Amino acid sequence: MPSITVEPCTFALFGALGDLALRKLFPALYQLDGAGLLHEDTRIIALAREPGSEQEHLAFIASELRRYVGAELDEAVAERFLARLSYLHVDFLKADDYVALAEMAGSAQRVIAYFATPAAVYGAICENLSKVGLAENTRVVLEKPIGSDLESSRKVNDAVAQFFPENRTYRIDHYLGKETVQNLIALRFANSLFETQWNQNYISHVEITVAEKVGIEGRWGYFDKAGQLRDMIQNHLLQLLCLIAMDPPADLSADSIRDEKVKVLKALAPISPEGLTTQVVRGQYIAGYSEGKPVPGYLEEPNSNTQSDTETFVALRADIRNWRWAGVPFYLRTGKRMPQKLSQIVIHFKEPSHYIFAPEQRLQISNKLIIRLQPDEGISLRVMTKEQGLDKGMQLRSGPLQLNFSDTWRSARIPDAYERLLLEVMRGNQNLFVRKDEIEAAWKWCDQLIAGWKKSGDAPKPYAAGSWGPMSSIALITRDGRSWYGDI
Ligand code: BG6
Numbered sequence: 001m002p003s004i005t006v007e008p009c010t011f012a013l014f015g016a017l018g019d020l021a022l023r024k025l026f027p028a029l030y031q032l033d034g035a036g037l038l039h040e041d042t043r044i045i046a047l048a049r050e051p052g053s054e055q056e057h058l059a060f061i062a063s064e065l066r067r068y069v070g071a072e073l074d075e076a077v078a079e080r081f082l083a084r085l086s087y088l089h090v091d092f093l094k095a096d097d098y099v100a101l102a103e104m105a106g107s108a109q110r111v112i113a114y115f116a117t118p119a120a121v122y123g124a125i126c127e128n129l130s131k132v133g134l135a136e137n138t139r140v141v142l143e144k145p146i147g148s149d150l151e152s153s154r155k156v157n158d159a160v161a162q163f164f165p166e167n168r169t170y171r172i173d174h175y176l177g178k179e180t181v182q183n184l185i186a187l188r189f190a191n192s193l194f195e196t197q198w199n200q201n202y203i204s205h206v207e208i209t210v211a212e213k214v215g216i217e218g219r220w221g222y223f224d225k226a227g228q229l230r231d232m233i234q235n236h237l238l239q240l241l242c243l244i245a246m247d248p249p250a251d252l253s254a255d256s257i258r259d260e261k262v263k264v265l266k267a268l269a270p271i272s273p274e275g276l277t278t279q280v281v282r283g284q285y286i287a288g289y290s291e292g293k294p295v296p297g298y299l300e301e302p303n304s305n306t307q308s309d310t311e312t313f314v315a316l317r318a319d320i321r322n323w324r325w326a327g328v329p330f331y332l333r334t335g336k337r338m339p340q341k342l343s344q345i346v347i348h349f350k351e352p353s354h355y356i357f358a359p360e361q362r363l364q365i366s367n368k369l370i371i372r373l374q375p376d377e378g379i380s381l382r383v384m385t386k387e388q389g390l391d392k393g394m395q396l397r398s399g400p401l402q403l404n405f406s407d408t409w410r411s412a413r414i415p416d417a418y419e420r421l422l423l424e425v426m427r428g429n430q431n432l433f434v435r436k437d438e439i440e441a442a443w444k445w446c447d448q449l450i451a452g453w454k455k456s457g458d459a460p461k462p463y464a465a466g467s468w469g470p471m472s473s474i475a476l477i478t479r480d481g482r483s484w485y486g487d488i
Pocket of ligand 1: 212231343
């Protein structure tokens with residue numbers, strides 16, 4: 001039996017027939033049920049605008065659940081889980097449609113309203129929940145993207161804040177729910193070994209790569225308005241950067257952690273107009289190969305606008321203006337249609353201060369801490385050792401001290417990020433959710449890049465699908481005398 005207890009709730013899922021709900025949220029709730037982490041009185045109400053009968057929609061949700069959970073689905077758990085579900089047709093903008101929701105929620109002590117809908121309707125949903133008396137005990141969960149710049153994100157946040165206080169507002173960045181991302185906190189703050197080295201005296205630079213093999217996957221309509229900077233850097237990569245760069249929080253409370261993250265975001269150096277050409281690379285994939293098969297370019301994807309100059313790749317150098325990180329570049333890189341799915345952070349430590357080995361070996365001397373977020377989750381510390389053998393002299397080589405999570409904890413399945421996040425919402429713990437000022441500080445930094453790109457009018461650089469991005473992303477780092485780790 002689980003060692004944590006979860007209170008009962010009515011879980012109202014807006015946008016219940018959308019891709020996110022079907023692919024991630026229902027399977028995550030099912031897994032929580034299987035793990036004994038849904039209270040027996042918890043009910044789930046699926047809300048959507050689509051016409052059709054309740055029976056038909058519930059049958060569809062059930063078949064999609066089976067599809068996405070796959071072979072590991074346990075029929076007994078699935079039956080118990082599906083029995084918790086009901087379906088309600090609502091027009092999100094019509095207050096009258098919420099009366100039935102209020103009746104169904106009845107005397108529930110806790111309602112969780114999850115918005116898997118476009119952010120443009122968050123304000124209206126909040127207002128309507130309040131009109132039917134559902135604002136008091138409700139926690140609201142907001143999916144990204146919240147706005148497309150600082151101004152629009154403020155509007156959304158302000159609209160929500162009229163009805164729900166910050167301590168009942170949960171903004172999702174699903175990367176924060178990944179086990180390996182939470183592990184960054186443990187790695188950094190439960191091991192004194194690293195903290196003493198974690199600054200500009202010992203670290204030369206940091207790389208954060210989040211590469212995806214997939215292309216746009218039928219999401220052209222959304223993605224083309226966003227682009228890789230808004231879709232990935234503004235949230236996931238900046239969150240990773242914060243967790244690596246933040247100072248130790250006073251405790252594990254949500255606000256202590258978030259206070260430290262905000263300080264990092266505020267310390268990010270703005271990128272000058274010249275920096276836009278030397279420090280930032282935008283790319284867009286053209287036709288190429290993925291796993292040996294030909295794949296179309298971004299502009300040839302179904303429903304594409306052939307004139308689009310939306311970026312599907314960004315690489316950049318970010319600098320943090322504070323005592324800990326002065327002079328330590330953070331190289332961020334993310335793209336669609338890369339050769340492999342890989343999320344990885346590499347911390348490059350400086351060379352020893354006095355070098356005593358053969359000059360030709362000098363280049364390989366530097367410890368690296370490689371944190372693999374996905375796949376093959378684990379941590380590896382590259383250390384220098386001597387090659388064995390009488391004939392080897394003091395020949396050096398770099399080898400790993402390795403911790404592979406799935407080999408080490410063989411029995412444990414790695415939960416999906418949404419399982420953790422939904423559980424934490426039910427427990428009322430906000431430390432894996434993004435506070436309003438964090439989102440705003442991240443937008444502020446990204447807005448200057450977007451404005452700079454707009455002003456320059458430069459088109460993104462092409463790169464072949466299946467490659468590691470435009471050549472200029474390699475130049476970006478080699479210009480500083482470095483290279484992307486393991487490239488690859
Ligand atoms: C989402 C982005 O937030 O993250 C997607 O909108 C991206 O474009 C996805 O594919 C990547 O998430 P993960 O967990 O597969 O790395």
